[in-house]
Amino acid sequence: MRVIIAPAKKMTVDKDSFAVERLPPFLERAERLKAVLQSMSLKVVEKGTKCKMARGQMVRWLAENHITGRADIRAFDQLGRRFRPELSTGDRDVFLKEPEDSR
Secondary structure (H helix, E strand, C coil), X not given: CCCCCCCCCCCCCCCCCCCCCCCCCXXXXXXXXXXXXXXXXXXXXXXXXXXXXXXXXXXXXXXXXXXXXXXXXXXXXXXXXXXXXXXXXXXXXXXXXCCCCCC
């Protein structure tokens, strides 16, 4: 029996990649968002159709109640949705559906 050992192939140098010149401009915001999301203890899932229904109901509620101020919007409580100040930011109010009792 003969064993043939071939020489190792020469490695090629990557000439198609670019050197990193600077970090992406949104990296700091992404890190803050990551920290906020990791600190959340609940699972928030947006379901397209349900969100759309809630937005439509909110617009109807705003019109029927002649709501003009942002503080008044936070009183919205239909379709099981409630304002969540701990998840809201300066320019975005978060309304989540309250969990149903599992009986």
